[in-house]
Amino acid sequence: MGNLLEHVGIEKERVHFSWISSAEATKFVDVVKKITEKVRALGPNKKLKKQYN
Amino acid sequence: MxxxxxxxxxxxxxxxxxxxxxxxxxxxxxxxxxxxxxxxxxxxxxxxxxxxxxxxxxxxxxxxxxxxxxxxxxxxxxxxxxxxxxxxxxxxxxxxxxxxxxxxxxxxxMVDKKQIALLFDDEITQFSEEGNTLIVKSETKEEKINKQEYLRSNCKTxxxxxxxxxxxxxxxxxxxxxxEDQFADVKKIEAMSSEEKWDFFDKLTEDCIRCYACRNACPLCYCPTCFVDESGPQWVGKGQNTDDIKTFHYLRAYHCAGRCTDCGACEEACPMDIKVRNFTRKLNKDSLELFNWEAGLDISQRPPLDTYQPDDPDDFIM
CATH class of the missing domain: 3.40.50 (Rossmann fold)
Structure with a gap:
């Protein structure tokens, strides 16, 4: 799934996949931190953002 | 004949x-x-x-x-x-x-009809073939062309x-x-930057009129109610918004993952000559590279998206 998104021009660092059990709270926090860091570095998303006007 | x-x-x-x-x-x-x-x-x-x-x-x-x-x-x-x-x-x-x-x-x-039509300024009135030679006539001229040069792009590979x-x-x-290189076209897109890719697919789908001919011609699309026709919930907008158009094409492609045989019916049916195979081709390449899978070769094999193997590629999971 990620491969086609990357193929059509969505930055690879914007889409992440992980497998976290409900018992893995610390892993969840780690993953979310990593993702926010990467996405913040990319800046706001401008693609696939529908304009309603 | x-x-x-x-x-x-x-x-x-x-x-x-x-x-x-x-x-x-x-x-x-x-x-x-x-x-x-x-x-x-x-x-x-x-x-x-x-x-x-x-x-x-x-x-x-x-x-x-x-x-x-x-x-x-x-x-x-x-x-x-x-x-x-x-x-x-x-x-x-x-x-x-x-x-x-x-x-x-x-x-x-099969031949690329749209490419042949480009050879003529007026309407084609006759088409026949003798072996590898296609004889195409209009009111004003007659062309004898080599079929191999006018094959559809999916037939070429x-x-x-x-x-x-x-x-x-x-x-x-x-x-x-x-x-030699079955996916040269896909590799060309893969080599682009994110922005270039985005612009490429923007340009590709800009003429789409949402007629869904690609979907209707596709043997894989047999859902009783297609996601584009559903209204509750409405998965994708029905208008000419460029993001809605692209969402339709992305989702249609995903539904074909691991199932597409690259038969070219979608492009054959497209009235706007949009090369919609550019979406499914990437998935076909991934199926082959990641799962060594080509769709529809053997009735005893289950498709990769319907089976689990312990050695399935999982390097995308963080």
């Missing part, structure tokens, strides 16, 4: 006469040159209308799930890609193998011209093409 036409007519007559099948799905000549209409022959007289030419580019496997009332078997004429979609239908439990009588047709490729499943054959099997 194409050399296959008479053979198809005779085979279909024989099949219908002997009751091997109740109907034979094939093509008949359309109302204009270079148009071949899907056609169901139900008796021997009907079978006289069956034809074959290099313009029979639609995928006949598309019509199988729609046939509800048929006591006996369904006969179908299947070129390589059609046969692979028949296999996909069988694997996905859309139809039983026992319900089918498959007349296999070793294919030598096809490595499964012979049917993979059949009860009888129209002719001897043809030699399969050896393609």
């Amino acid at each position: 194409h050399t296959y036409t008479e053979k198809i007519q005779n085979l279909a007559k024989d099949v219908l006469k002997q009751g091997k099948a109740e109907m034979v799905i094939g093509f008949k000549q359309g109302t204009i040159p270079m148009a071949a209409n899907p056609f169901v022959a139900k008796n021997e007289n009907d079978a006289d209308n069956l034809i074959w030419s290099s313009t029979c580019g639609l995928n006949l496997a598309n019509y199988l799930p729609g046939i509800k009332k048929c006591e006996g078997k369904i006969g179908i004429i299947a070129k390589g890609c059609d046969s692979r979609n028949i296999v996909t239908h069988i694997v996905e439990n859309k139809i039983d193998r026992e319900k089918l009588y498959i007349i296999g047709l070793p294919c030598t490729g 096809c490595t499964h011209r012979n049917p993979v499943i059949y009860d009888e054959l129209v002719s001897d099997l043809v030699e399969e093409q050896i393609i």
